[in-house]
Amino acid sequence: MASNRPAPEAPFGSYDPIGHPTVSGIPDAAAPAATVEWNPTEDTVRPVRGRHRVAKQRGGLARSSTVLGVGVIAAVGAGGMATAHDKPRVAISLPDVNLPDASSLPGVGALIGDDANDTDDTDDTADNAPAPSNLATLTLSADQAAADAQGAGTDADAGEALRARILQQVEQQQASAEAEAQAAAEKAAAEKAAQEAAAQQATAEAAAKAAEAERKRAEEEAAAKAEAERLAKLAASYALPTSSYTITSTYGQAGSMWSSGYHTGLDLAAPTGTPANAVHGGTIKSAGWSGSYGYRIVLELPDGTEIWYCHLSSMTVSAGQTVSTGETIGRVGATGNVTGPHLHMEVHTPSGDGIDPLAWMRGKGLTV
Known part of the structure; x- marks a missing residue:
């Protein structure tokens, strides 16, 4: 230089x-x-x-x-x-x-x-x-200057584009995170609401079951009370066939002593002369000797049911006579095919079928 x-x-x-x-x-x-x-x-x-x-x-x-x-x-x-x-x-x-x-x-x-x-x-x-x-x-x-300027502009545009893409990705990630958080919150709220609904439903079902049980209990109590009242009224219109008795044979009991092979009635053992009473008001259908039954009285009730009194020592009524509940119609004896004094009682439905006298009397509110 x-x-x-x-x-x-x-x-x-x-x-x-x-x-x-x-x-x-x-x-x-x-x-x-x-x-x-x-x-x-x-x-x-x-x-x-x-x-x-x-x-x-x-x-x-x-x-x-x-x-x-x-x-x-x-x-x-x-x-x-x-x-x-x-x-x-x-x-x-x-x-x-x-x-x-x-x-x-x-x-x-x-x-x-x-x-x-x-x-x-x-x-x-x-x-x-x-x-x-x-x-x-x-x-x-000015090509080189333009190229440099264009290059600088291109770099600036590329940088701006990259910045825009980064911001867009950040916004998308933020939006995705917010959406996930919102979805999680909604899911948690839905689960909580479902749990609360299930708890409320369980409580309602339990209350309904309790109410149903209470209703059934009340109905049963009411039914029992009504039945008791009905039996009380019915018992007031029915009476035991005799007193001071002992049950010695029941309906359906098997044995060689009976010609059918089983017992067809109920045996109430009592001393001879013990009064035999009408169990309910009705009409005397027949009164007299009946073979192995000895002296027998047939009392027909208003519904067609027949009550048979057998092995009587005596009879105080005759056929066609109307009697009331508890009225004496004969006396306990040992006539017919017997081994001792007792009242043999049978119950027949209007169709003629024999049924258990003990169950029938209990159904009428009588304590046998």
Whole structure:
């Protein structure tokens, strides 16, 4: 890198714009340029119109193309790098003027240095390029700037898209978590409601069962009470056939003493002469001797049921006579086929079938 050596001071006098000495403002053609050293300054160097080529400068001095590129980039940057790809290519025209070789200028050649000592092949190639002789048009493309801006925009868009996707995933996960939490809460509420409903249903069923049991118990109690009342009323209208008795044989009992092979009635053993009473009000159907039954009385009740009193020692009623409940109709004896004094009692339904006298009397509320 060349050092910035101080330029020698120019001699007093006047010079034309290109550095030639003048006499009273008129160029002196006879004065050679080499005899006078000229150091250009801002006041002496003026912009020259027309086409010109700026010579390469070294020692830290920027080339005109670099300066021009920086200016274009600054212009593009001022207009917005983000929209550079939308801008058309910019054409810049530079006038070509007949400037002297930079190396011949006094004080400038030393700054530029010797190209023979230059080892930069790339810069030499650029320096050896021919300069345009007429109006040169330098076209600067903003493709690279546009590509860079587009790349930056693409990176920004990709980053924004990634951020949007991340936010979307976060929102989806949050929504999913909220939905799961809500579903779990609803499930727990439903299970709790189901448990409460089941408990209420169980309680209701238990209460219903208790009420049903209470109702049945009340019905049973009422039925028992009604039956007791009915039996009490019925017992008031029925009476035992005799008193001071002992049951010696029951209905259906098997034995060789009976011609049918089993006992057809109920034997109530009592002393001879013990009164035989009507169990219920009715009509005397028959009264007399009946073979193995001895003296027998048949009492027909209003419903057609017949009560037989057998083995009587005597009879106090006759056929066709109406009697009332508890009225004495005969006396206990031992007539007929017997082994001792007793009252043989049989009960026959209106159809003539024999039934158990003990069960029948108990059904009428009598305690036998």
